[in-house]
Amino acid sequence: MKRALILSVTALVAVAGCGGSSNSSSSSATTPSTTSAASGGGGGGGSQLALAADPSQLKFDKSTLSAKAGKVTITMTNPSPLQHDVSIKGGVSAQGNIVGQGGKSVVTVTLKPGKYTFYCSVDSHEAAGMTGELDVS
Numbered sequence: 001m002k003r004a005l006i007l008s009v010t011a012l013v014a015v016a017g018c019g020g021s022s023n024s025s026s027s028s029a030t031t032p033s034t035t036s037a038a039s040g041g042g043g044g045g046g047s048q049l050a051l052a053a054d055p056s057q058l059k060f061d062k063s064t065l066s067a068k069a070g071k072v073t074i075t076m077t078n079p080s081p082l083q084h085d086v087s088i089k090g091g092v093s094a095q096g097n098i099v100g101q102g103g104k105s106v107v108t109v110t111l112k113p114g115k116y117t118f119y120c121s122v123d124s125h126e127a128a129g130m131t132g133e134l135d136v137s
């Protein structure tokens with residue numbers, strides 16, 4: 001009785017293992033969603049800034065960003081297993097969505113010329129170094 005059970009479980013695992021190997025090969029088709037990055041010189045879009053979280057430390061891949069006055073959008077990709085967002089402060093206050101690994105946090109603000117701070121608002125990430133300067137001219 002016990003032996004028969006073990007045998008049938010082994011058979012199931014063997015079948016699942018067989019079918020699974022061909023299924024998992026299709027996971028490489030992650031489409032890079034290039035949203036409106038290709039629009040050259042059209043008005044109204046404002047500044048589009050790209051940022052990424054460091055995969056293993058509490059920091060961003062850039063410590064300074066610059067943009068033109070008006071509508072400014074920062075899109076931060078998060079390759080890290082920790083949750084992060086991108087937020088802006090310094091006369092304005094706006095927070096992006098908090099995202100986990102593989103996600104994108106987006107924050108959009110309308111800014112006058114000046115210096116602003118971009119940072120991660122999750123826990124004490126800003127104090128640990130997830131911050132930088134945004135120069136708007």
Ligand SMILES: [Cu+2]
Nearest residue numbers: 084120122125
């Ligand atoms: Cu963070």
